[in-house]
Amino acid sequence: MKKIILHGLAVEKNSEKYLTQIIDRLNKEGVSISVTSLFLSRNSGLLNNSQVVSEITEDFDAVFSLGGDGTFLESLLLVGKSEVPILGINMGRLGFLASIAKEYIKESLYLLFKGEYEIESRSLLSLESNSELFQGKTYALNECAILRKDSSAMIMVKCYINGQYLNTYWADGLMVATPTGSTGYSLSCGGPLMMPDSKDFVITPVSPHNLNVRPLIVSDDSELRFEIESRNRSFLISLDSRSETIENDVDITVKKAPFQAKLIKIDGISFPDTIRNKLGWGFDKRN
DSSP states (O other): OOEEEEEESOOOGGGHHHHHHHHHHHHHTTOEEEEEHHHHHHSTTTOTTSEEESSOOTTOSEEEEEESHHHHHHHHHHHGGGOOOEEEEEOSSSOSSSOEEGGGHHHHHHHHHTTOEEEEEEOOEEEEESSOOGGGOOEESSEEEEEOOTTOOOEEEEEEETTEEEEEEEESEEEEEOTGGGGTHHHHTTOOOOOTTOOEEEEEEESOSSTTOOOEEEETTOOEEEEEEOTTSEEEEEETTEEEEEETTOOEEEEEOSSOEEEEEETTOOHHHHHHHHTTTTOSTTO
């Protein structure tokens, strides 16, 4: 790796030493370092002499995302269709996507430059509609969710899969989640955990009024179309951490995006390790 770009939130005072470790290691490896303009604006005192770029192109070998999972998703938005691999370094709290703890930066970068890593491809969702949404960046790594607005009454979501009627959901909302997103919002709504390389999506209702309605796993080749009715004629649609208000007459179709997210995974850090540690599995005296 010879050309790397840094992106992240404002680095807290007690974490500045970790940013220094990253920069020192990259300089030692002779890497050309750039930073996003957003990262510079958030850390103007720390990165004044850095090369600044406004977008991430295929010219870069990797993006280092410094923050939590929210920062990782922001990095993915900047990467877009270029599919530049992203290394998530957790400066935040939980961190499923930003899997490298800041205390292990030195060891992880040592392994990275030894070539002891792999690049995982993760499916993305693509949102299509008859309305201009999200400034054209209509893709998501975790989930696409249709939700009631504010404290309004529940909404009615009619779902079609590959042109065939599936069900009408009376609920606070409905989401389509990827295997990556199965550890997030979908999980909190009762959805299953899925391995990252699963070729499936999960349709998860949010607080459904019918108690016999359960999450449904479908092939990621499926095309899902939704018709929504809401008493106040509008509702929310979200892609990961972004949301917009739209009207009832907007057509919505969700399917797999034609490009993927590329995640850099350091050897020795696996998905089972991550969920076991993050979710507290195995903390039982019998183990």
